Amino acid sequence: MTQKNRIDGGLIDRNEPISFTFDGRQFEGYSGDTLASALLANGEKLVARSFKYHRPRGIFTAGSEEPNALVHLRRGAYLEPNTRATVAELYGGLEATSQNFRGSLKHDLMAVTDVFSPLLSAGFYYKTFMWPKAFWEKIYEPIIRSSAGLGRLSGEEDPDIYDKGYLHCDVLIIGAGPSGLSAALAAGRSGARVILCDEDFRFGGRLNAETFEVSGMSGTDWAMETIAELAAMDNVRLMPRTTIYGAYDHGTYGALERISDHLPTSGNKPRQVLWRIYSKRAVLCAGSTERPIAFGNNDRPGIMLAGAVRTYVNRWGAAPGKRVAIFTNNDDGWRTAHDLAAKGVEITAIIDSRECAPLSAPAGAAIIMGGQVVDTKGRHGITSITLANGQQIETDCLAVSGGWNPNVHLTCHQRGRPVWRENIAAFVPGGDIPTGMMVAGAASGELTLASALKQGHKTANSVVKDLGFKPSRKAVSKAEDEPVEVSAFWHVKASKSRAWLDLQNDVTVKDIKLAYQEGYRSVEHLKRYTTLGMATDQGKTSNIPALAIMAECTGKTIPETGTTIFRPPYTPIPISALAGRSRGKNFRPMRLTPSDKWAKEQGAVFIETGMWMRAQWFPREGESHWRESVNREVKQTRNSVGICDVTTLGKIDIQGRDAAEFLNRVYANPFLKLPIGKVRYGLMLREDGIVMDDGTTARLGENHYLMTTTTANAVSVFRHLEFCAQCLWPDLDVKMISATEQFAQFAVAGPNSRKLLQKIVDTKFDISNKAFPFMACGEITVCGGLPARLFRISFSGELAYEIAVPARYGDAMIRALMEAGEEYEVVAYGTEALGVMRIEKGHAAGNELNGQTTARDLGMERMVSKKKDCIGNVLSERPGLNREDGLSLVGFQPVDRKLELKAGAHFVAKGNPANTENDEGWMSSVAFSPIHGHSIGLGFIKRGHERLGEIVQAADPLRSRNIEVEIVSPHFIDPEGERLRV
Amino acid sequence: MIINHPLLGPRDASEFTYLGDANLMNRPDWLSENASEQFYEYLYLRENPAGEHCELWYHEQGDRSWLVITRNTLTNEISKVELARELERSA
Structure with a gap:
């Protein structure tokens, strides 16, 4: 196809032709073209359908302010909707398709909406489709959504980087x-x-x-x-x-x-x-940015901003029309006439709204001073204009200039x-x-x-x-100042037909007046009611003329009327660009445990906990359900020995002469008298008296402690400790550093754990029960000289240890431990078995330390020392946190042992209807206990510790369940803690 | 925003986490007569001025210093940045 509107000149490379398609038709342009300039050079005027009325639309501007010429670019997963043709650089094989129509662009079936335009004025959907109410969501809204709008998304993941x-x-x-x-x-x-x-x-x-x-x-x-x-x-x-x-x-x-x-x-x-x-x-x-003037039917293809018409002719050698008329309120519009005439484009008329002496004009152009365009004709492109005096002028392009913003x-x-x-x-x-x-x-x-x-x-x-630089002495480049006189003129009052302000959102002068009639005065309200200035162009060509009309209505000046607030972005930014590389598995960093490689070799199933990937369970051949694996891991740990990577727990190394005093102030329970070589459980409160975190702290030396935190709170606890040290008690001599990633740590639990460890720990270290009792800790060596730390602590309720080695030895350590445990049929266990065992033992974890519960709720009120200053102890005494009918953590088991408990169920006394008024607490954690052979749970219920043995309802209306459960002690195994101490 | 760290120079605000009113440094005495009232005010009744505000920021992705920053909440202009540990406390 020939480029019938291509004229001489322009900053394009005619030696480099480029083919492209628009709506499946083949065209040719040149290197240096935009899609818009190439379409104009090929005489394509109709490029889009409007947002609401499906009116035919053409290219309106030559830049990023374009309201009309939005197209789909590329195809498949690369499809990019709402691309402005005016800024899309032409490349070989470019595929563009028009958007927002049914049937074809030229014969859009939805153009019927234009006939019903009186029904679709500003705010129409607030006024119509009101009844019946149920129709809105199911019928009206889907229809409106599918008929109005811009482009469509591919629905596929963006394949680009x-x-x-x-x-x-x-x-x-x-x-x-x-x-x-x-x-x-x-x-x-x-x-x-x-x-x-x-x-x-x-x-x-x-x-x-x-x-x-x-x-x-x-x-x-x-x-x-x-x-x-x-x-x-x-x-x-x-x-x-x-x-x-x-x-x-x-x-x-x-x-x-x-x-x-x-x-x-x-x-x-x-x-x-x-x-x-x-x-x-x-x-x-x-x-x-140039702005238009509003007049009747001013939205037809071929009606363009005057500066843009000039740009296409001068920069791209593309004439938007053969016989061009100009409608202006300023001197700049006349320059378009001269530039076009110089390129051989015929200027039919210059209509200037100002009553003043005409500027010099190209020969042959009719000059109409004080003139106004009231209407236009042409279905798919402008064919003629009608002036206020009734005169009709034939034209295939009307260049409009309302001044520059x-x-x-x-x-x-x-x-x-x-x-x-x-x-x-x-x-x-x-x-x-x-x-x-x-x-x-x-x-x-x-x-x-x-x-x-x-x-x-x-x-x-x-x-x-x-900034301290020495400006160069070179003079500024010289040029002339061109005439730019302008006289404000916003819209042609004599126009009887609809006059568009916002082409992108189909907002007309009448819509602004209607909004005014209905009481809208603030420009911010006007914008939201009429949708003026929304979508991709953000009203770059329409806002000021609309403000001027609002000002006319209210009798105020434009500055009194004010503008809406400008917010970023200046032009649309793809979500993909904002996401950058943070997509899919790179959405955030992934942290791997030291035993990750080994666990993968074992075929472990992994779960994300925070940023960590932790082994959830280790399936073995023949196991068809995750619970089979978990039950095996729990039983084998309780019967012999099991190993779990617990590296993810936060480790904070705390040192200094005042470290003990510091710990004594950040923990609710006393820490001053912890001997070297011992570990103590610590309960940490927030200043408001709610439990923040718990963990153990080991005293490794005179002024050296190692705190552990929960995996989830490792970062926030460390931040809190630094706050306490720097902001509350800067006089204390204490320094700390996170050591979470520096040490690989493994729990070795079960009756055979000591025997297993004795094979690993170098013989000069005695870890017998007498020499290394429950809650002991120490620095040792393993495997013939590797420095390690050993802690006799237990989360599972069994005789258990945690052993830490420098992180780089983590992989070797898990292999050595598993090998040493072969004779005891050692198992590796994952987070599921860990969870089952802690619920069986009645230990609180994340589900219980949920930011709402107090030490009293957890049954640990006696730990909160009243004899010292520590974070949270003053406000933990507030009456509201110490009500007689307060919650307490207890255990639950189903009356019918075959039934499964569900976390999230709420407790209601027997005989009461299950509603909010009768709510007495909730189930926080549940597990299937392989030891007991039925479901068990932990939960909070009012006065729970006084109600052991009572049967209540566990109501779960979300899952349509309501079962009877018995309140029991939270310690489902070894309530006296004998196993820990053997 | 850019925070001019007293030790490290200008750093992007994304390296920091925000806590709030620097008055949190003035923790009441637990032994005072109306300690619970004082703690209640300390924790819950904080200033939220439109204008200059002294507030605590933590250089979490940096040297872990807690900073007291004087920031105009209307303009984000930062007029002072100090190390919390070097400031006098009033309580």
């Missing part, structure tokens, strides 16, 4: 148009570290879209020369295809770099990189408010812009070229001077 990165600089320059290039030159020449970013793939900004001269050469050539100079500087980093999307605290900026969006495939490179840029100063040179967005990201400047009828950055940011060029309201160059230069020089 996304990355994150961090950059530092002295000066960040945002935007590489005339002011940005000028600023970068000045800053770069001073020697400061500069980062220059632009969302476009080609630096130069409007210089590439205009026919201006700078320093006696074309603006484009000057831009290229400047870029070459900057590229040669080691202290300057040039980042094209990079959008600064947010201004954050203390000079931090978010940037999205599109590394390979413009390539057919990303190869092994990341598709996009999300940068965090730390800058000492930033110069915002973001330029300005400085891109103030980033100046407002920290709640800054822009201020109104009358002479350009636009908002400019206010006084409360982010610290360290300066604004130059059109973004500051300086809309002309020479002043943009000057301001960029001057601003950069003052910034680098401020």
Whole structure:
């Protein structure tokens, strides 16, 4: 197919043709094209259907502010919805399809919604579909959702790689148009570290879209020369295809770099990189965005912003029409006429809303001063316009200019408010812009070229001077200031047909007036009621005209009416980019235990506990159900010996002359008199009297202790201890460090545990019951000299030890232990068997230490010393935590032993209805006890310790269960603790 | 945000965890007559000013220093960063 609207010139490489498809049809463009410019060059006007009314829409802008031309790019898992054709760089084989229609783009079956548009005005779904209520979720909403909207997702995982990165600089320059290039030159020449970013793939900004001269050469050539100079500087980093999307605290900026969006495939490179840029100063040179004028049927394909029409002609050699009319309220619109005429495009008419002397115009164009376009015709593209005086003018492209808005967005990201400047009828950055940011060029309201160059230069020089660099003496590049007079004109009141403000959300002038009639005054409410300024373009072309109309309605000025708040991101950021590499198994780090390799060899089943991967159980051949494996592990441990990797428990090494005093203050129970070589159970409270954590602390030396914490609280306990040491008692001589990862630790439990260990522990260490009794600890050597620590502590309720060796010996240790245990038929056990045994023994764990329970609830109130100052003891005495009918931890077993208990069931006294009023507590942990042969549980019930033997209901309405359970002692095995001490 | 650590220089806020009002350093005396009232106020009645606020941050992904940071809660401007362990306590 030929490029029928391709004309001479432009910054495209005609030696490099590129084929692409749009809606399955084959087209050709050139290297340097965007999808939009290539479509226009091929005469494609209709590219999309609108959000609500399914109106035919064409390309409206030439940049990231595009509201209309959203397409699906690529296919399959690579499908990318809502891509703006105006910023999609053309590459070989690009596949684009239009979105939001049924049938075909040209004959969209949903276009019928346009006929019903009177029913679909602002807030229609708040008013209609009210009855019957049940219809909303099942019928109305699904229909609305499927008929309105933007593109669709592939539903598949994004196969591309996304990355994150961090950059530092002295000066960040945002935007590489005339002011940005000028600023970068000045800053770069001073020697400061500069980062220059632009969302476009080609630096130069409007210089590439205009026919201006700078320093006696074309603006484009000057831009290229400047870029070459900057590229040669080691202290300057040039980042094209990079959008600064947010201004954050203390000079931090978010940037999205599109590394390979413009390539057919990303190869092994990341598709996009999300940068965090730390800058000492930033110069915002973001330029300005043109805004439209609202008039009847102003949304037809072929109606475009005047500056964009000029851009397509000058930069891309693509004429959006053959006979172009211009509707403007400012001088800039006239430049479009001149530039187009210079390229041989016919200008049919220039309609200027201002009653003033006409500017010079190309020959043959009808000049209508004080004119207004009231309506347009053309089903799939504009064919004619109607003026207020009734005159009809045939045209296939109407270029509209309502003036230019400085891109103030980033100046407002920290709640800054822009201020109104009358002479350009636009908002400019206010006084409360982010610290360290300066604004130059059109973004500051300086809309002309020479002043943009000057301001960029001057601003950069003052910034680098401020940072201690010596500004270069080189002068600013010279250019002329072009005419930019504007007279505010927002919408054509004489238009009878619908006049669009927000093309992306189908919001019309009438919708704004309706919202006003219905009492909406605040612009924030207006936005949410009408959906003005939402979705991908965030109202870049529509917000200000809509505000102006709201101001008209209320009789206030535009600055009095105010803007909505600008928030990041400036343009859409894919969720994939925000996720970066934190996806799937890389979502967060994974921690492996020292016996991981060995456990995998044994075919262990693993479970995530926090970040740790722990062996859950070790299935053996012939075992078809996890419980078979767990029962075997429990029985064998209780009958002979079992081994479990307990490395994941937090280990905190605490040293110092005041270590004992410190422990005495952070634990609720006394610690001053713990002898060297002994371990003590410690109960830690929060300051509010609730239990924080529990564990054991061993005294290894005069001033040396080793604390263990639960796996889950290892980090928070360590943080808390540092808080206590540094913030509460800085006078105490105590230092600590986490040793969790430095030591591999294994529990060796069961009646044969000592015999097994005696084969491992070097013979000079006596670990007999007499020499090394329950709660003893010591530094020993094993396997012929390897330093180790041995603790005689038990979580299972059996005679048990924990042995710790430096982490690098963990793998060797588990193998040595298992080998030594062969004669006792040692088993390895996982977290399930660990859990079963601790429930049988009645030990509280995470389910019981849930941040709501007190020492009293756990039956450990006697541990909370009243004779010392410790965290939590004062507030643990609050009456509310010491009610007579308070909870207490007890055991439960089903009356019908065949039934299974469920954690989460709530207890209700026998005979009472199972409701919240009668709730007396809950089941916190359950397990099948292979020793007892039935289900057992731990739980909290009011006055539980006084109610042993009572039968209550365990109500579980979520699972439609209610069974009878008996309250029993929480110690299902060895209540006297004899096994521990043999 | 960037926190200018007194020992390590400017560090990204993501290296830190936040606790809250620095008044948490002024833990009441457990032996005072109305200790429970004082502890209740200490723990639950904290200032939440719109403006300058002294607050505790912990350099968890760094040197584990607890810092007292004076931050304007409206602008995030940080005017002072001190090591908690070197500050005087009032209680």
